Amino acid sequence: MHSSSSTGTRLCLKSVLQSTPFKISVLATALIIPFHSINASKTNQYSHVIDHNKLTVVSVKNTSTVFSNNQFKHGFGYDLVRNYAQSLNVKLEFKTVPDNATALKMVAQGKANFAMTTASMQQVESRHLSYFSATCGDFTALKKNGLNTELNWVFKNADDPLAATANGYICQSKQNGTINQLASFYNRNAVKATEWDNIQRDLTKRMPIYKASFKQNAQRYDLDWHMLAAIGYQESYLKPESISPTGVRGLMMLTNQTAKAMGVSNRSDPVQSIQGGAKYYDLMLSKYQNIPYPDRNWFALVAYNMGPNAVDNIQKRIKSQGKNPNQWINLYDYLDRNKANNGRYKQAVQYVTRIRAYLEHIKTTPNLVDI
Structure with a gap:
């Protein structure tokens, strides 16, 4: 994950997850998280999601995120988010918006727990948000299946446990092959x-x-x-x-x-x-x-x-x-x-x-x- 916070300190995911309820056996890619608030007692996004039994995610419709037509939804990104919500045992509220700017704005305003976007690093950091790769850096799986390698999950605060659990889930999915299999099923080249x-x-x-x-x-x-x-x-x-x-x-x-x-x-x-x-x-x-x-x-x-x-x-x-x-x-x-x-x-x-x-x-x- 990347953060625009000048106080950010680079930690490995394992040390972060020791302070959250989510446990995994794999180290994720480097995650920039401020030390000062990792164990803060203030209400965080993770607690809010668990307490309210709902994960709200926003995304732009495209071939790498979600195919959405009325109530009919599927897609590489959508399935990954849906599986993450299931791992938390909460309901998923998935919203689609016209563009990345709207998605990022909703995260910044607290109207979504996180966004799934292909927004540029400059767009994300201009709003002082944090992000990490939606594939834990498994860009090959996306590229060979015609999917966008710039797919990221964007959070309001890097130090929120929700960001840590999400990053952990993504990297666990990379390790156990879920990322590769989902990308294979949603292969944009299935039909030449x-x-x-x-x-x-x-x-x-x-x-x-x-x-x-x-x-x-x-x-x-x-x-x-x-x-x-x-x-x-x-x-x-x-x-x-x-x-x-x-x-x-x-x-x-x-x-x-x-x-x-x-x-x-x-x-x-x-x-x-x-x-x-x-x-x-x-x-x-x-x-x-x-x-x-x-x-x-x-x-x-x-x-x-x-x-x-x-x-x-x-x-x-x-x-x-x-x-x-x-x-x-x-x-x-x-x-x-x-x-x-x-x-x-x-x-x-x-x-x-x-x-x-x-x-x-x-x-x-x-x-x-x-x-």
């Missing part, structure tokens, strides 16, 4: 740049034909129609006559067994296929109803692709490793680490990451949303 022209052409041509069915079934099952469209594009490029070598067919590529279970008599009928796909996706979401969003979406997508029994078996293995089987980062990590030896895992990783990319594209491209 050369593919987007064809994707845009396909969507512009075919979306108008099926949008009404997507919206109608989304409303029936209380789903996001953009997600259904993204699934449909990943499955068949929105081509109702599609057939795979394994026998799944139709716009939503349903197996014969799944189609029958969903009440679909003709898988090649796009209207029936979309209805069946929506019903099945809703069923998968219901199966993971104990998992909060956005993780629930990703679990449901993997189950849609591999089958829920396969996901159940992986969750059992994750649990046997002493990890939380209901956290997306752990499921993704398992699939990603074992994909070289299992084609189904490789397919599942590609499946969910590409659908995420299509979803963001559909939601943010005006001529697609307004079709």
